[in-house]
Amino acid sequence: MKIAISGKGGVGKTTLAAGLAKLFAESGYQVYAVDADPDISLGTTLGVPEEKLEAQPPLVEMKQLIAERTKASPGGGMFILNPQVDDILDDYAIKLGRIKLLRMGAVKRAGTSCYCPENAFLNAIINTLLLGKRDVVIIDFGAGIEHLTRGTARGVDIMLVVTEPTRVSVETAKVIKKLSSEMGVPKIKVVGNKIRSEREKDFLLQQFTQDEVLGFLEFNETLWESSLLGHSQENDDVLLSSVKGVYDKIIEEVGDARKE
Ligand SMILES: Nc1ncnc2c1ncn2[C@@H]1O[C@H](COP(=O)(O)OP(=O)(O)OP(=O)(O)O)[C@@H](O)[C@H]1O
Numbered sequence: 001m002k003i004a005i006s007g008k009g010g011v012g013k014t015t016l017a018a019g020l021a022k023l024f025a026e027s028g029y030q031v032y033a034v035d036a037d038p039d040i041s042l043g044t045t046l047g048v049p050e051e052k053l054e055a056q057p058p059l060v061e062m063k064q065l066i067a068e069r070t071k072a073s074p075g076g077g078m079f080i081l082n083p084q085v086d087d088i089l090d091d092y093a094i095k096l097g098r099i100k101l102l103r104m105g106a107v108k109r110a111g112t113s114c115y116c117p118e119n120a121f122l123n124a125i126i127n128t129l130l131l132g133k134r135d136v137v138i139i140d141f142g143a144g145i146e147h148l149t150r151g152t153a154r155g156v157d158i159m160l161v162v163t164e165p166t167r168v169s170v171e172t173a174k175v176i177k178k179l180s181s182e183m184g185v186p187k188i189k190v191v192g193n194k195i196r197s198e199r200e201k202d203f204l205l206q207q208f209t210q211d212e213v214l215g216f217l218e219f220n221e222t223l224w225e226s227s228l229l230g231h232s233q234e235n236d237d238v239l240l241s242s243v244k245g246v247y248d249k250i251i252e253e254v255g256d257a258r259k260e
């Protein structure tokens with residue numbers, strides 16, 4: 001099962017990605033959790049210890065590896081657009097029980113999309129994960145889905161577009177929904193997060209059709225405080241129970257991967 005997560009800044013993408021990764025892992029799946037958001041934080045939200053994160057820099061910083069795989073020469077010029085990366089995924093993943101975390105990092109250059117070896121390398125990682133036969137892949141894309149290409153969008157089983165009950169985040173959600181659909185993502189669903197009242201649910205149900213909305217996550221004080229206090233076991237328990245409803249809906253929508 002390949003799950004992509006996107007949405008406006010701060011709406012709860014990483015929270016949802018971490019919760020889903022843990023729930024799938026708890027059910028016995030091998031999970032690849034991919035942090036493709038430029039400001040990487042999935043590791044921290046998952047509760048990976050700081051030392052472990054420091055020991056494995058984001059993939060975009062693996063200069064030598066990228067040069068080797070893309071056959072890029074130091075002076076620039078030609079490089080391979082679809083380097084082979086299947087064999088290295090596990091070497092550079094941070095392991096947390098059944099979860100393997102891959103942190104992509106971002107190309108720090110002006111302009112959003114550059115045809116450079118780093119991006120070719122990161123795209124190859126996403127492509128390999130989406131098109132290969134892996135149990136569960138969960139990708140936190142951040143607000144941008146530019147690593148998704150027409151060739152790989154169909155490899156996504158479900159795109160979750162997270163939104164708060166606010167006009168600005170709904171507008172972003174609609175743009176992402178449209179882009180994903182143009183890319184060819186087969187199933188796109190909205191998840192309403194930080195819901196405090198029926199009125200807020202109704203607001204989102206007015207913005208999207210009933211069928212487009214996969215589910216809602218209530219606003220939760222403990223989750224909110226985790227941004228002040230950091231990761232803890234208590235947060236984790238709350239995280240899992242908060243995300244369980246959405247997890248069940250995904251299984252309903254996409255089917256239990258193990259039964260196929
Ligand atoms: N249901 C919720 N109830 C309360 N707080 C929440 C909820 N979901 C997420 N949060 C909090 O909102 C903040 C933003 O969440 P998160 O980091 O998951 O968002 P994001 O979309 O990944 O943000 P970014 O765009 O910066 O990557 C965090 O402090 C998180 O703890």
Ligand SMILES: [Mg+2]
Pocket residue numbers: 013014015037041140142
């Ligand atoms: Mg995030």
